[in-house]
Amino acid sequence: AQSVTQLDSQVPVFEEAPVELRCNYSSSVSVYLFWYVQYPNQGLQLLLKYLSGSTLVKGINGFEAEFNKSQTSFHLRKPSVHISDTAEYFCAVSVDAGNMLTFGGGTRLMVKP
Amino acid sequence: DVKVTQSSRYLVKRTGEKVFLECVQDMDHENMFWYRQDPGLGLRLIYFSYDVKMKEKGDIPEGYSVSREKKERFSLILESASTNQTSMYLCASSLLYEKLFFGSGTQLSVL
Numbered sequence: 206a207q208s209v210t211q212l213d214s215q216v217p218v219f220e221e222a223p224v225e226l227r228c229n230y231s232s233s234v235s236v237y238l239f240w241y242v243q244y245p246n247q248g249l250q251l252l253l254k255y256l257s258g259s260t261l262v263k264g265i266n267g268f269e270a271e272f273n274k275s276q277t278s279f280h281l282r283k284p285s286v287h288i289s290d291t292a293e294y295f296c297a298v299s300v301d302a303g304n305m306l307t308f309g310g311g312t313r314l315m316v317k318p
Numbered sequence: 319d320v321k322v323t324q325s326s327r328y329l330v331k332r333t334g335e336k337v338f339l340e341c342v343q344d345m346d347h348e349n350m351f352w353y354r355q356d357p358g359l360g361l362r363l364i365y366f367s368y369d370v371k372m373k374e375k376g377d378i379p380e381g382y383s384v385s386r387e388k389k390e391r392f393s394l395i396l397e398s399a400s401t402n403q404t405s406m407y408l409c410a411s412s413l414l415y416e417k418l419f420f421g422s423g424t425q426l427s428v429l
Binding site: 209211214239246247248249250251254295305308309310311 | 360408410419
């Protein structure tokens with residue numbers, strides 16, 4: 206079975222500052238990795254995903270993530286955040302390319318003016 | 319745009335009641351899922367379905383059942399609601415091996 210750990214439950218950051226949301230996973234088999242975002246009072250939507258190929262993945266809204274197999278990590282980064290990035294971010298893993306997802310506990314990103 | 323609609327945004331029920339949560343998707347997706355979302359625990363899969371009348375247990379199926387009589391509709395049933403089932407319930411749908419589309423959620427309170 207696989208598991209996902211999001212190391213920070215909350216990340217406060219000032220507007221226009223860079224941010225990194227950390228995600229580590231464990232699995233005995235190869236995995237596919239995802240970041241989903243949940244804006245207030247909305248469902249989750251896909252931010253980006255890693256299936257294969259380049260370990261640096263670019264997503265929507267200027268976010269990117271890097272798959273590091275040796276460190277079993279998939280950290281999410283953005284060089285300059287906006288107030289509108291305030292949301293909860295979920296890292297997820299799958300062994301079947303996306304249907305059966307195991308989610309982490311979530312990280313609440315709070316962007317302050 | 320794909321739309322996944324959950325019938326209620328907020329629901330308040332009493333302990334022991336039978337509760338139905340409804341979910342409808344409009345994109346002819348084969349797969350449908352029910353998750354519950356709790357602070358600090360993220361999303362946990364309750365049940366999923368790959369086809370009409372087909373269902374599979376997820377990670378936490380105890381106390382829940384599901385029904386999928388039509389492709390577009392996936393219902394979650396709490397046979398006898400308990401206070402530990404107070405949670406946010408999220409429905410999702412997808413094509414095979416494609417991204418999930420989520421509904422806005424139903425916040426269920428069991429008193």
